[in-house]
Amino acid sequence: MAKRDYYEVLEVSKGASAEEIKKAYRKMALMYHPDKNPDNKEAENKFKEAAEAYDVLSNPQKKAKYDQYGHAAFSNGGGSGGYSGGGMTVDDIFEHFGDIFGGFGSFGGFGGSRQGQHRQNKGANLRVKVKLTLDEVSKGVEKKIKVKKYVSCEDCSGTGAKHGSSYNTCTTCNGNGQVTRVTNTFLGAMQTTQTCPTCSGEGRIISSKCNTCYGEGIVSKEETIAFSIPAGVAEGMQLKVSGKGNAARRGGVNGDLLVLITEEPHPELIRDGNDLLYNMYLTIPDAVTGTTVEIPTIEGKIKIKIDPGTQPGKILRIRGKGVPDVNGYGKGDLLVSISVWIPRSLNKDEYKLFEKLKESSNFIPNPDKNDKTFFDRMRNLFE
Numbered sequence: 001m002a003k004r005d006y007y008e009v010l011e012v013s014k015g016a017s018a019e020e021i022k023k024a025y026r027k028m029a030l031m032y033h034p035d036k037n038p039d040n041k042e043a044e045n046k047f048k049e050a051a052e053a054y055d056v057l058s059n060p061q062k063k064a065k066y067d068q069y070g071h072a073a074f075s076n077g078g079g080s081g082g083y084s085g086g087g088m089t090v091d092d093i094f095e096h097f098g099d100i101f102g103g104f105g106s107f108g109g110f111g112g113s114r115q116g117q118h119r120q121n122k123g124a125n126l127r128v129k130v131k132l133t134l135d136e137v138s139k140g141v142e143k144k145i146k147v148k149k150y151v152s153c154e155d156c157s158g159t160g161a162k163h164g165s166s167y168n169t170c171t172t173c174n175g176n177g178q179v180t181r182v183t184n185t186f187l188g189a190m191q192t193t194q195t196c197p198t199c200s201g202e203g204r205i206i207s208s209k210c211n212t213c214y215g216e217g218i219v220s221k222e223e224t225i226a227f228s229i230p231a232g233v234a235e236g237m238q239l240k241v242s243g244k245g246n247a248a249r250r251g252g253v254n255g256d257l258l259v260l261i262t263e264e265p266h267p268e269l270i271r272d273g274n275d276l277l278y279n280m281y282l283t284i285p286d287a288v289t290g291t292t293v294e295i296p297t298i299e300g301k302i303k304i305k306i307d308p309g310t311q312p313g314k315i316l317r318i319r320g321k322g323v324p325d326v327n328g329y330g331k332g333d334l335l336v337s338i339s340v341w342i343p344r345s346l347n348k349d350e351y352k353l354f355e356k357l358k359e360s361s362n363f364i365p366n367p368d369k370n371d372k373t374f375f376d377r378m379r380n381l382f383e
Helices: 006-010 018-031 042-055 059-072 092-097 134-139 286-291 349-359 372-382
Strands: 126-132 141-152 167-169 178-185 187-194 204-206 218-229 240-241 257-262 270-272 274-282 291-297 300-306 317-318 332-342
Touching: 006 042, 018 042, 042 059, 059 372, 126 134, 126 141, 187 286, 218 240, 218 257, 274 291, 286 291, 286 332, 291 332, 300 317
Parallel strands: 126 257, 274 332
Antiparallel strands: 141 218, 167 204, 178 187, 240 257, 270 274, 291 300, 317 332
């Protein structure tokens, strides 16, 4: 298959400057990068094609030859400089053009030379459950917990090596942290790269291991961890305390502490998002004549007025007596649902009193047409 024109590959004109060519190559390499297009052979081929074009057009001598003779300028030299054609691998590109990829950090750090990168150890995360009262949820709280975890070895300062000992370059990978194998198959030479089994990707080996941690750089120990829980958290939320998880082997990056929030039920209040619900029972006389009652809130008891003729099912909204929003958008409300307590049994005098009240027109059901609460409840019954 004939090769495409290098200027066409990078989508630049023949008069493009070196900076324009570099910018165009970055764009193409980003578009067809193997990390962004996993298992996509077509994208990989275009990635290699762009690298081959850049290899020529970024070099003034090669560019001059190409402008004069085209692809024929390199037909006797195995491509554009030893990297094009079937012999160029993705790793070759990263090795020779690592400075180009250095600016692509937005895709999780891809780019740069893949060869010679040493693996950095990462400590495992810790997960704990913390049960909070409604008062703690409302105000926020400082917590201290004891956990058993891996911490950095004090005797070797987390290096895994005895004091005075040194690190030797791994002879298996020559310090690269990776080993490359080439296998001949009926399809041709197949190249694979994997983490070095001798040094586990670190590229070096300890000459004399620490007697306390046996070269791991970490030991198991109980540790007290303090952290803050903001107001407004809810059941099932997970908070991350960075760097408070298990220490990493031989001076890597610590894991995180993941805190799962659970809530203790309140004896009187029910949480509904940032609002609180309270079911209040009134006696028939209090509902009819009105009264003043005490109700619970997170901060303590408060008094509210009950208007005469208050109907069962009425909702009283007390602003700002709910739970703070975890993102700082104010506080919820306390919703008081009115229920009227109907006695299960009456003495003789009470019975006569209610029999007499039945004769009053005030005790014949006659719902107010403007009573939105009543009609809302009626709709709910039939939906």
